[in-house]
Amino acid sequence: MTLITDIRLRRVLDSRGNATVEADVLTESGGFGRGKAPSGASTGEYEAIELPAQEAIANARDDALPRLVGEVHAGNQRDVDAALRAADGSDDFSEIGANSAVAISMAAAKAGADVLGAPLFQHLGGTFRGNEYPTPLGNIIGGGEHAADATNIQEFLAAPVGAPSVEDAVFANAAVHQEVHDILAERDLPAGKGDEGAWAPSVSDDEAFEIMNEAVETVADDFGFAITFGLDVAGAELYDDDEGGYVYDDGVKSTEEQIEYIAEKVEEYDLVYVEDPLDENDYEAFADLTDRVGDQTLVCGDDLFVTNVERLEAGIAAGAGNSILIKPNQIGTLTDAVDAIELATRNGYESVVSHRSGETEDTTIAHLAVATDAPFIKTGAVGGERTAKLNELIRIEDNAV
Numbered sequence: 001m002t003l004i005t006d007i008r009l010r011r012v013l014d015s016r017g018n019a020t021v022e023a024d025v026l027t028e029s030g031g032f033g034r035g036k037a038p039s040g041a042s043t044g045e046y047e048a049i050e051l052p053a054q055e056a057i058a059n060a061r062d063d064a065l066p067r068l069v070g071e072v073h074a075g076n077q078r079d080v081d082a083a084l085r086a087a088d089g090s091d092d093f094s095e096i097g098a099n100s101a102v103a104i105s106m107a108a109a110k111a112g113a114d115v116l117g118a119p120l121f122q123h124l125g126g127t128f129r130g131n132e133y134p135t136p137l138g139n140i141i142g143g144g145e146h147a148a149d150a151t152n153i154q155e156f157l158a159a160p161v162g163a164p165s166v167e168d169a170v171f172a173n174a175a176v177h178q179e180v181h182d183i184l185a186e187r188d189l190p191a192g193k194g195d196e197g198a199w200a201p202s203v204s205d206d207e208a209f210e211i212m213n214e215a216v217e218t219v220a221d222d223f224g225f226a227i228t229f230g231l232d233v234a235g236a237e238l239y240d241d242d243e244g245g246y247v248y249d250d251g252v253k254s255t256e257e258q259i260e261y262i263a264e265k266v267e268e269y270d271l272v273y274v275e276d277p278l279d280e281n282d283y284e285a286f287a288d289l290t291d292r293v294g295d296q297t298l299v300c301g302d303d304l305f306v307t308n309v310e311r312l313e314a315g316i317a318a319g320a321g322n323s324i325l326i327k328p329n330q331i332g333t334l335t336d337a338v339d340a341i342e343l344a345t346r347n348g349y350e351s352v353v354s355h356r357s358g359e360t361e362d363t364t365i366a367h368l369a370v371a372t373d374a375p376f377i378k379t380g381a382v383g384g385e386r387t388a389k390l391n392e393l394i395r396i397e398d399n400a401v
């Protein structure tokens, strides 16, 4: 029933106005699925390769489609993704592009779900999944590679950990975003928005901590449940070997100073989440920080692990982090992403499913987070390409997908 009968690939826009790959998968019994690849800006050194959209499309048409159309069933995700890997032949999807691979992988999953008449999260996670919902981490203030002349730390993320429902959590994050707007206006601080819709004021990181803290406290009082916050430091973007450490506007921190700085911030602000606090090549420093604060907060590897089971295995052996960020396009297929999640779970690491800074209206990650019982999803707070996922979570919770 789910035999793939046609795949169509086209170039469409992402949220930055760049070209990305959209895939349509059709099946024998009329099933249909559409997937779109997102795109990173602060990409990890070890990510799968994104090719220019036209090149990825041309290569996938030549190499991948003959192995899929009339050959593989969309309902069998492992077969679809194995065919994509075989068609590519490299370790990092540098032949057909991780952007073509992930778009086809997600489109096939949706076509499989369509034929089965099941919501995507149920097709991916099985019938016993879907009663636990992730807490959305909302990007509220940001800089780094996502906005010029703003904070050094890439993302300050609201975490409505006490919300009684996904719906309440989503609205709480939007309220924190609005509250920060008001605080910035009171302080006469003009601010545009970064790539993910976070405010990008020209303030020091210390001032951003203060503003976030004030905003989450105000909104927590209004909403009547606990809201804290977390960070994506994007440490690999700050680290410069030639400078001997992490380069901030107010000076360079050695690795030891960076560990101390992050540990102090975890204590001071009760941070629940710290992503990429250190460089992507420094398992040892991740392990030191995890030793210090790992019982208080999630120490999450994004550029460190790049959704890759081999890098996660190395991290587990080193005691680096206690959490992994899951970005399907970082590795190329849903199978690879789920393998990373399963390895993480077996080893007591939490999985946090994530968007990219360049996004589309695609909602697959909302379903993936529910399908895998992820405790958190990172998918922004405002902006159409972000609310596409947040609103889908509300629908999933309301049994309306």
Ligand SMILES: C=C(OP(=O)(O)O)C(=O)O
Pocket: 039, 040, 041, 042, 043, 044, 232, 234, 302, 354, 355, 356, 357, 358
């Ligand atoms: C979402 C992120 O940014 P990008 O997509 O630019 O890697 C991130 O670093 O977690």
Ligand SMILES: [Mg+2]
Pocket: 232, 234, 275, 276, 302, 303
């Ligand atoms: Mg990150």
